[in-house]
Amino acid sequence: MEAMPKKKKDKLEQLIINTIRTLSMDAVQKANSGHPGTPMSLAPLAFTIWDKFMKFNPRNTDWPNRDRFVLSNGHASMLLYSLLHLTGYDISLNDIKTFRQLHSKCAGHPEYGLAPGVETTTGPLGQGVATSVGMAIAEKWLGTYFNRPGHEIIDYKVFAIAGDGCMMEGISGEAASLAGHLGLDNLIWFYDNNHITIEGHTALAFSEDVAARFMGYNWHVQRVGDANDLEMIEESIGRAINETEQPSLIIVDSHIGFGSPNKQDTSAAHGEPLGEEEIRKTKINYGWDPDKKFYVPKEVKEYRERVLRKGAVYEDEWNKKFLAYEREYPDLAKKLRHMENREMPKGWEKCLPEFPADAKGLPTRSSNSKILNAIVPEYPWLIGGAADVGSSTKTYIDGATSFEKNMYDGRNFHFGIRENAMAATANGMALSKLRPYTACYFVFSDYMRAPLRLACLMQNPVIFIFTHDSIGLGEDGPTHQPVEQLASLRAMPNLDVIRPADANELSVMWRYIMEDRNRPVALILTRQNVPTFDRKKYAPAEGALKGAYILADSKGKPDVILMGTGSEVQLCLGAYEKLKKQGTKARVVSMPCWSLFEAQSKDYREEVLPSSVRARVSVEAGSTYGWSRYVGAQDQGGVIGVTSFGESAPVADLFPEFGFTVDHVVAKAKEVLKNGGKKKAKKSGKK
Numbered sequence: 001m002e003a004m005p006k007k008k009k010d011k012l013e014q015l016i017i018n019t020i021r022t023l024s025m026d027a028v029q030k031a032n033s034g035h036p037g038t039p040m041s042l043a044p045l046a047f048t049i050w051d052k053f054m055k056f057n058p059r060n061t062d063w064p065n066r067d068r069f070v071l072s073n074g075h076a077s078m079l080l081y082s083l084l085h086l087t088g089y090d091i092s093l094n095d096i097k098t099f100r101q102l103h104s105k106c107a108g109h110p111e112y113g114l115a116p117g118v119e120t121t122t123g124p125l126g127q128g129v130a131t132s133v134g135m136a137i138a139e140k141w142l143g144t145y146f147n148r149p150g151h152e153i154i155d156y157k158v159f160a161i162a163g164d165g166c167m168m169e170g171i172s173g174e175a176a177s178l179a180g181h182l183g184l185d186n187l188i189w190f191y192d193n194n195h196i197t198i199e200g201h202t203a204l205a206f207s208e209d210v211a212a213r214f215m216g217y218n219w220h221v222q223r224v225g226d227a228n229d230l231e232m233i234e235e236s237i238g239r240a241i242n243e244t245e246q247p248s249l250i251i252v253d254s255h256i257g258f259g260s261p262n263k264q265d266t267s268a269a270h271g272e273p274l275g276e277e278e279i280r281k282t283k284i285n286y287g288w289d290p291d292k293k294f295y296v297p298k299e300v301k302e303y304r305e306r307v308l309r310k311g312a313v314y315e316d317e318w319n320k321k322f323l324a325y326e327r328e329y330p331d332l333a334k335k336l337r338h339m340e341n342r343e344m345p346k347g348w349e350k351c352l353p354e355f356p357a358d359a360k361g362l363p364t365r366s367s368n369s370k371i372l373n374a375i376v377p378e379y380p381w382l383i384g385g386a387a388d389v390g391s392s393t394k395t396y397i398d399g400a401t402s403f404e405k406n407m408y409d410g411r412n413f414h415f416g417i418r419e420n421a422m423a424a425t426a427n428g429m430a431l432s433k434l435r436p437y438t439a440c441y442f443v444f445s446d447y448m449r450a451p452l453r454l455a456c457l458m459q460n461p462v463i464f465i466f467t468h469d470s471i472g473l474g475e476d477g478p479t480h481q482p483v484e485q486l487a488s489l490r491a492m493p494n495l496d497v498i499r500p501a502d503a504n505e506l507s508v509m510w511r512y513i514m515e516d517r518n519r520p521v522a523l524i525l526t527r528q529n530v531p532t533f534d535r536k537k538y539a540p541a542e543g544a545l546k547g548a549y550i551l552a553d554s555k556g557k558p559d560v561i562l563m564g565t566g567s568e569v570q571l572c573l574g575a576y577e578k579l580k581k582q583g584t585k586a587r588v589v590s591m592p593c594w595s596l597f598e599a600q601s602k603d604y605r606e607e608v609l610p611s612s613v614r615a616r617v618s619v620e621a622g623s624t625y626g627w628s629r630y631v632g633a634q635d636q637g638g639v640i641g642v643t644s645f646g647e648s649a650p651v652a653d654l655f656p657e658f659g660f661t662v663d664h665v666v667a668k669a670k671e672v673l674k675n676g677g678k679k680k681a682k683k684s685g686k687k
C-alpha cells in the first residue's frame with residue numbers, strides 16, 4: 001500500500017484521505033448502488049486540491065470570489081459528498097447515509113442547488129469540464145470589468161476533474177480547444193488516467209495521446225505518475241497555478257478501486273458496490289478498523305472545524321477588500337451586487353423598443369437585434385455570441401469588442417463552430433452570475449441538447465437564441481430546416497420556448513426574460529420577414545406575457561379558434577379577416593410560449609380557449625406533435641403543420657407547398673366547422 005507517512009501532518013492527511021475513501025465505499029454499499037472505485041483512487045488528488053489550493057467558505061456557498069470545483073465525472077459523486085462533509089459544508093453524515101435515496105441531498109450524481117457546494121450538475125460525461133470553461137471565462141470577464149488597480153476583487157480559479165469518459169466525449173475537445181484559444185490560465189483540469197471504463201480497459205476503444213492532444217490545444221500539460229504521491233500532485237498544481245498563458249491539464253495515473261484486493265484496476269470497481277467482505281479487506285489495507293462504518297475519526301472532525309474557520313477568514317478578508325473597493329468605486333460595487341442578485345436597475349424596461357405597425361415588417365432575428373442592443377447599455381453583463389453565425393443570427397452587440405485572449409472585456413463572443421460547448425460554456429457563465437446568450441440556427445439546437453437540458457435541470461437562466469426557425473428559412477433545405485425541434489424543446493421541463501409572432505411580442509417577452517432569475521429560455525426567431533401587427537386594430541402585445549392571448553376576436557362567442565405561433569400568426573389573422581367577411585365568427589390566439597400559458601390560472605386559459613368552442617385550428621410551421629392538447633383530438637380540430645422534412649426552395653414556394661397559406665387556413669377552418677368540430681379532419685402536412 002502507500003508509503004508510510006513521514007510526519008504527523010502526513011498522518012493526518014492520510015487519515016482524511018482514507019476517511020473520504022471509506023465514507024464513499026460505505027455509502028455506495030448502503031445504497032447498494034453507485035460508483036466506489038474513483039472516489040477511492042482520487043481521494044488524494046481531491047484532498048490536495050481542496051486543502052492546499054482552494055479558497056472557499058462552506059458557510060457561504062455563493063461567495064462571489066470562491067474558487068470553483070467541478071467533478072465532471074459526476075458518477076464519482078461520493079468523492080464530492082465525502083469532501084463536502086469533511087470540509088464543513090452542510091452535508092451531514094446522515095445525508096451521506098441516505099446517498100441515492102429519495103429526497104437526499106446526496107443524489108446519484110451531484111445536483112446544483114441540491115447539495116451545497118456543488119457548483120454545477122454533472123453526470124452526462126464531458127459537460128462538467130465544458131461548463132468549467134464558462135466559469136473560467138466568467139472570471140476573466142468579471143475581473144476585467146470590475147477589478148481596479150490595487151483592488152483585485154475577482155481572481156478565482158477553476159478546478160475540474162475529468163475521467164476517460166469526459167475525455168472521450170467530443171465536447172471536452174470543443175471546450176478545451178476554446179479554452180486554449182482564449183488562454184484561460186485560471187483553469188486547471190485533472191485527467192484521471194485510470195484506463196478503466198464500464199466495458200473494461202480503455203484499450204478497447206481509446207488509444208489517443210491525450211497529452212499531445214492538449215498540447216495541440218495550447219494547454220500546459222503535466223503528468224503525475226502516481227495518484228497517491230501527494231507531493232507530486234501539490235507541485236504540479238503549484239506549477240499550473242503559476243502558469244500565466246495557458247490553461248493546464250494535469251494527467252494523473254491512478255488505480256480505480258485503489259486498495260481493494262480483488263477489484264482494484266477492474267471495471268467491477270466502477271459501477272457497483274464492492275461488497276461487504278471486499279470492503280472489510282480494503283479497510284484493513286488502509287489500516288482502518290474493518291468493523292467501523294461511516295466512521296469519521298476525531299482528528300478528522302477537528303480538521304473540519306479548522307477548515308470552517310479558515311473559510312470564514314477567507315471570506316472576511318475578501319469582504320474587507322470589497323469594502324475598500326466600495327468606498328472608491330461605489331457604482332461598480334453596486335453593479336456587482338445587482339449582478340450577484342440578478343437584479344435589473346429600476347425602470348430598465350423603458351429601454352425596450354416599441355415597433356410601429358408595418359405590413360412588410362422585419363424578421364424577428366432583426367427585431368431581436370434591435371431589442372438586444374437597446375438592453376445592453378442597461379445591463380453590462382448581458383453578453384454572448386454565436387457559433388460562427390453571428391452575422392446571420394444578428395446577435396452582435398453594436399460597438400462592443402470581441403472577447404478574445406487578453407481582451408477579456410469584450411462582450412461579443414465567438415464560440416466557434418462548437419454548439420455543444422457553446423451551451424455548456426454559457427451554463428458556466430450563468431452559474432457565475434453573468435447573463436449569457438448563445439445563438440445558432442434552430443436546427444442545430446440538436447447539438448446543444450445535453451447542456452440545454454442541464455440548464456433546465458439547474459434552472460440556470462441562459463438565453464438560447466435560435467434563428468432560421470422553420471422551413472421558412474428557404475433554400476438551405478431539409479438539413480437546415482427545423483421540424484421536430486419545437487415540439488421536442490417544448491417537452492423539456494423548465495424551459496420557456498418562445499416563438500414570437502412579431503417584433504412587439506418579442507420586445508415584451510424580453511421584459512419577462514430579463515426579469516426572470518432562474519429559467520432558461522429558447523427564443524425561436526425567423527430568418528424571413530414577418531409583419532408588425534397594428535396593435536390599434538389588434539390586441540396589445542403585452543398579452544404575450546401570459547404565453548397565449550386573444551389577438552383578434554369576434555363579437556360574441558367565436559365559432560372557430562385559429563391559433564398559431566411565430567410567422568404563422570399572420571396566416572391566422574389573414575384567415576380571420578376572410579372568415580369575418582364571409583360571416584364566420586373567428587378568434588385568433590397567438591401562443592408565443594406554451595409553458596407560460598400553462599402557468600396561467602384555469603380561468604384565464606378558459607377565457608382564451610373556451611372549452612365550449614371545439615372547432616379549432618392550429619397553424620405552425622413545425623411538427624404537429626403536441627398541438628392536439630389545444631386543438632383537441634384529431635377528430636375535433638385541424639392541425640396545420642409539417643409532417644415530413646422540408647425541401648430546398650425559396651420560401652415563397654415552400655410555404656404554399658406545405659400548406660401555409662391564408663386560404664388553406666380558411667379551408668381548414670371551414671372543414672372543422674362543417675364537421676361540427678367533431679369529425680375527423682384531413683391530416684395536414686405537405687399537400
Ligand SMILES: Cc1ncc(C[n+]2csc(CCOP(=O)(O)OP(=O)(O)O)c2C)c(N)n1
Pocket residue numbers: 035037038073075076123124125126162163164165166169192194196197198256270
Ligand atoms: C454522456 C454519457 N454517456 C454515458 C454515460 C454512462 N457512463 C457513466 S460512467 C461511464 C464510464 C466512464 O468511465 P471513466 O470516465 O473512465 O470513469 P471511471 O471508470 O474512471 O470512474 C459511462 C459510460 C454518462 N454518464 N454520460
